[in-house]
Amino acid sequence: MIAIYENKVKGVQAHFSIEIEEQRELAILKLNKLNKKTTDPIDKAYLESVISLFERNKNILVWNSKKINDVKEKLSSVPTYSKTSKKGKVTYHKTIIKDKILYALGYKNLRSTFYPEYFKKIGIKVCVYCNSQLTITAKKTTNTSDYSAKFEVDHFHSKSEYPFLSICLFNLYPVCSFCNRAKKDDAIEFELYSNEVTKTIKSDYNFKLTSYSKAKYLITKDLKDIDITFKEPIPSKTKTKTKTKTKTKTKTKTFNETFHIEGIYQTQTDVIEELIIKSQMYNKSYLKTLKYSFDKLSIQPKLFKRTLVGNYTEDKDLHKRPMSKLVMDIAKDLDLV
Ligand SMILES: [Zn+2]
Incomplete structure (x- = not known):
């Protein structure tokens, strides 16, 4: 729900430059091995264009979003x-070379090796689409007490259409498994990496407690009376999807249409209930006393606000903890922070 400053990400990529170059070299090695075994001339031609792309572009894995956009359509x-079908309907399917390229590039392996470290350094722990869940899934390894953590990422440009972009770092958006499944190969209009500082400070997405909701809840004390709305930018694009010989126009979906944001958050009214109660109990003089106690501990004002509402209170921090966007927006509505 908010962008990350591209230069910050570039700094992290510089930190991991050796590992990233190793990924490219290993990809070239495996793609060339695959090429030796590939006989179909059309598959071979496509594969060789991918190999050439990796060999010619030393920095392919750190291409920024603009460069990826410029290049992605140039490759066939x-x-x-x-x-x-029996009824005479003709459908088109991608050949097996797509999956073989994905396997050679090693994306699946990187999910449990490189990506957890890389995104930890960038500072993303939460799904960049819904902000309600973590991006890591952990599994207990057989016969040991260790856990293997897997990082969930969505490919902004789908790995099915563009397998060669499957390990390009600016094409990877950390997400929860629900959002990853919900999005599939659909396009959405949200850029996680941006050069515009303002986009990394203020989110274009917003939760709001509907009017009268607070007053009504305070009378009834019924969670059903807590009602929130979710506002987001309207997508501007109508995308043309090309499926060999057929062209279909699809409208880019909103976050709410794709990830059912309102549906997810309507189950979290108890979180809002606590904020409403706090807004009633923590009057100005009580907040002043609390603040005084915090000051005595030499705790920063930001941490005071976080402790007060139980989550981060600035848009720029919303990748750090689930539900932070909802909590910070409603807390601001209630004049708590
Ligand atoms: Zn999600």
């Missing part, structure tokens, strides 16, 4: 084959 589409 993944080869397809046609299937005719």
Whole structure:
């Protein structure tokens, strides 16, 4: 729900420059091995164009969003084959070379090795789409007490259409597994990496307690009376999807349409209930006393606010903890922070 400053990410990539170059070299090695085994001329031609892309561009894995956009359409589409159903309907499917390229690039392996470290350094722990869940899933390894953590990422430009972008770091958006499944290969209009500082400080997305909701709840004490709305930018693009021989126009979906944001957060009214109660109990003089106690401990004002509402209170920190966007927006509505 907010962008990260591109230069900050570049700094992290510089820190991992050796590992990133190793990923590119290993990818070239495996793609060349795959090429030796590939016989189909159309698959081979596509694969060789991918190999050439990796060999010619030393910095391909750190291409920024603009560069990725410029290059992605220049490479021909993944080869397809046609299937005719009993009713005579013709459908097109990508050939097996797509999956083989994905395997050679090693994206799955990087999810449990490099990505957890990389995104930890960038400071993302929470789904960049819904902000309600973590991006890590942990699994207990067989016969030991250790856990293996896997990082969930969405490919902004789908790995099905653009397998060669599957390990390009600016194409990776940390997400929760629900949002990853919900988005599939759909396009959405949200850029996680930006050069515009303002986009990294203020989110364009906003939760709001509907009018009268607080007053009504205070009378009834019924969670059902707590009602929130979610505001977001309206997508401007109508995307044209090309599926060999057929062109379909699809409207870019909103966050709410894709990830059911209101549906997720309507189950969290108890969080808002606590904030409403705090807004009633913590009057100005009580807040002053609390603040005085915090000052005596030499605790920063930001930490005072976080302790007060139980979450981060600035948009720029919303990748740090689940539900922070909801809590900070409603806390501001209630004049708590
Ligand atoms: Zn999510």
